[in-house]
Each structure stands twice: as C-alpha cells, then as structure tokens.
Amino acid sequence: MAGDAPLSTSFSDWQARGFDAAACPVRNVLDRIGDKWTTLVLTALAAKPRRFNELHRIMPDISKRMLTQTLRDLERDGLATRHVFPTKPPSVEYRLSPLGQSVLAPLGALVEWADRNYATIREARARFDAAAELRSGPN
Amino acid sequence: MAGDAPLSTSFSDWQARGFDAAACPVRNVLDRIGDKWTTLVLTALAAKPRRFNELHRIMPDISKRMLTQTLRDLERDGLATRHVFPTKPPSVEYRLSPLGQSVLAPLGALVEWADRNYATIREARARFDAAAELRSGPN
DNA sequence: CGGGATCCTGCAAGATACTG
DNA sequence: CAGTATCTTGCAGGATCCCG
Numbered sequence: 634m635a636g637d638a639p640l641s642t643s644f645s646d647w648q649a650r651g652f653d654a655a656a657c658p659v660r661n662v663l664d665r666i667g668d669k670w671t672t673l674v675l676t677a678l679a680a681k682p683r684r685f686n687e688l689h690r691i692m693p694d695i696s697k698r699m700l701t702q703t704l705r706d707l708e709r710d711g712l713a714t715r716h717v718f719p720t721k722p723p724s725v726e727y728r729l730s731p732l733g734q735s736v737l738a739p740l741g742a743l744v745e746w747a748d749r750n751y752a753t754i755r756e757a758r759a760r761f762d763a764a765a766e767l768r769s770g771p772n
Numbered sequence: 773m774a775g776d777a778p779l780s781t782s783f784s785d786w787q788a789r790g791f792d793a794a795a796c797p798v799r800n801v802l803d804r805i806g807d808k809w810t811t812l813v814l815t816a817l818a819a820k821p822r823r824f825n826e827l828h829r830i831m832p833d834i835s836k837r838m839l840t841q842t843l844r845d846l847e848r849d850g851l852a853t854r855h856v857f858p859t860k861p862p863s864v865e866y867r868l869s870p871l872g873q874s875v876l877a878p879l880g881a882l883v884e885w886a887d888r889n890y891a892t893i894r895e896a897r898a899r900f901d902a903a904a905e906l907r908s909g910p911n
Numbered sequence: 912c913g914g915g916a917t918c919c920t921g922c923a924a925g926a927t928a929c930t931g
Numbered sequence: 932c933a934g935t936a937t938c939t940t941g942c943a944g945g946a947t948c949c950c951g
Contacts, residue, residue, distance in 0.1 A: 640880040641819035643887070659811065662886035662893065667806010672798065680780035685933050696925060701934060711896025722932040723931085732892060739885045741779040742878040743805070744798050748782070751797035753871060757850025808944085824913050835945055840914060861912040862951085
C-alpha cells in the first residue's frame with residue numbers, strides 16, 4: 634500500500650526538526666475536523682449553499698449556539714463564506730469556498746473508510762468489551 | 773472535482789433514511805480521529821511497532837494516562853494490537869493491525885491536505901480576526 | 912517498565928432567554 | 932430569520948501516587 638509511506642516519512646521529518654504539538658499544522662487542522670459538527674456541516678454544504686435555519690433543520694440535534702460557532706470557525710478558516718441578503722426578514726447563506734471544496738476529497742476518503750469499516754470496528758469493540766468483562770467482573 | 777460527489781450523495785442518503793447522529797458510523801469513527809492524540813499515535817505506529825515508553829518519549833507532551841487510554845481505544849477498535857513480552861522488566865509492544873494500516877491512506881490524504889493548506893488557513897484566520905477586531909474594539 | 916487508581920480543574924457545550 | 936448573551940454542568944484530560 635502506497636498510502637502509508639507519506640505518513641511515516643512526514644512523521645520522522647517532524648521528529649527530526651523538533652516536534653511542537655501546539656504549532657503543529659496537522660493537529661491544528663484535525664482538531665477542527667474532529668469537532669463534533671464540522672464534518673457534518675461541511676458535508677451538508679457540499680451539495681449546495683444553505684441558509685442558517687435550513688442547516689438547523691437538516692441537523693436537528695445541533696444547538697443554534699454550536700451551529701453558529703461551527704459556521705464561524707469555518708468562515709474564519711476560509712473554508713466557507715457567509716452571504717447576507719438584506720431581505721425581510723434577513724436571510725443568510727453559507728457556501729463552501731474553493732478551499733472548503735478542496736477538503737471534500739480527502740475528507741470524503743476518510744468518511745468512506747469509516748463507512749466501509751464500521752461493522753468491523755463494532756465487532757472488534759464488542760469482542761474487546763466482552764473480554765474485558767470476563768477479566769474484571771465475571772459474576 | 774470528482775471527490776465531493778460521494779460526500780454529498782452519501783449525505784442525502786443518510787437524510788433520506790432518517791439521520792441518527794448517535795449511531796452515525798462517520799461520527800463514531802471521526803470522533804476518534806479527532807481525539808487529541810489518536811492521529812499522532814497512529815502516525816507514530818505507521819513506521820514500525822513501538823513500545824509504550826518509546827511512544828511516550830516520541831510524544832513528550834502526552835501524559836501516560838492519555839497515552840494508555842489512546843492505545844486502549846485503538847486496541848478496542850481493532851486498529852492496533854498489544855503484545856506483552858514477559859521479560860524483566862516487562863516490555864509491551866504496540867503495532868498496527870491490517871485494519872489500522874488501512875486507515876493510513878485516507879488519513880494520510882487528510883494530513884497532506886492540512887500540511888499543504890495550513891499557510892492559507894492561517895492567513896484566512898489572521899484576516900478574519902483583524903476584521904473582527906475592527907468591528908468590536910476599534911478603540 | 913507499563914500501567915491502574917484517584918483527585919481535581921477548565922472548558923466545551925446544552926438550555927434558556929433576548930434582539931435587530 | 933439569524934443570530935447573541937448568560938448561566939450552568941459534564942467530563943476530558945492533567946497531576947500525582949502506587950503497584951506487579
């Protein structure tokens with residue numbers, strides 16, 4: 634598999650240069666991806682631009698506060714843009730920037746991996762938990 | 773760009789079937805990737821198997837507690853395996869399972885994206901913050 | 912060496928209420 | 932409609948000590 638070569642080599646590169654986790658680009662960006670909602674919002678915006686409440690309706694289990702914050706972060710990072718239409722009442726549309734669109738491919742690959750291997754992972758978890766229960770509380 | 777088609781279509785698929793965030797495979801898996809340390813540990817194990825304190829030495833800013841927990845989670849999900857050698861004192865080696873190795877490619881793609889676009893993102897942030905400061909506190 | 916057990920703290924994030 | 936403001940809490944995660 635060719636995919637892992639870049640990862641391991643880049644790791645030894647970072648190591649060699651003295652690794653600073655706080656300034657690490659990868660951490661910095663992956664922290665966002667790992668955000669509870671970022672990936673979901675990105676995905677929702679992938680299809681087409683959407684308005685605030687439209688997003689909220691699509692993802693009912695995110696609070697307005699968190700949706701606002703997630704969108705702000707995306708805007709701040711230049712992944713999404715915000716367009717206000719001064720209608721009555723006001724409507725605000727969010728859309729992916731070119732940069733935002735460019736992350737869809739790698740992100741999509743990861744999502745696809747997650748989808749394909751979820752069953753396997755669930756089985757692994759079940760086995761692990763069963764084994765752990767035997768060890769600690771075989772009542 | 774062909775990469776975003778899968779993402780947006782899979783999103784509408786989820787939508788159509790009634791979307792449950794708690795059971796969402798993607799969330800479930802990406803939560804792990806988003807963990808503070810998971811990606812880093814995965815990357816460290818990509819090159820070769822490593823022992824506990826070896827990992828700790830490589831990543832000094834992770835506490836033993838968190839390293840243990842991260843490794844346990846990886847083991848639980850079937851991404852890594854744990855091998856105990858009953859020497860004196862004991863030594864424990866962690867290595868990626870085939871499943872763990874299979875995530876390196878998509879994860880690597882994302883890491884590469886992060887690396888390539890980090891400068892752009894930093895600039896976007898700086899611009900956004902400067903603009904925000906003008907709006908709120910132009911003293 | 913490779914952890915487990917415990918204590919403690921800050922901040923992420925939900926709930927609720929208000930506004931232009 | 933599209934947010935902000937404030938309060939409150941859970942729990943991730945660091946520090947510390949102990950153990951086989």
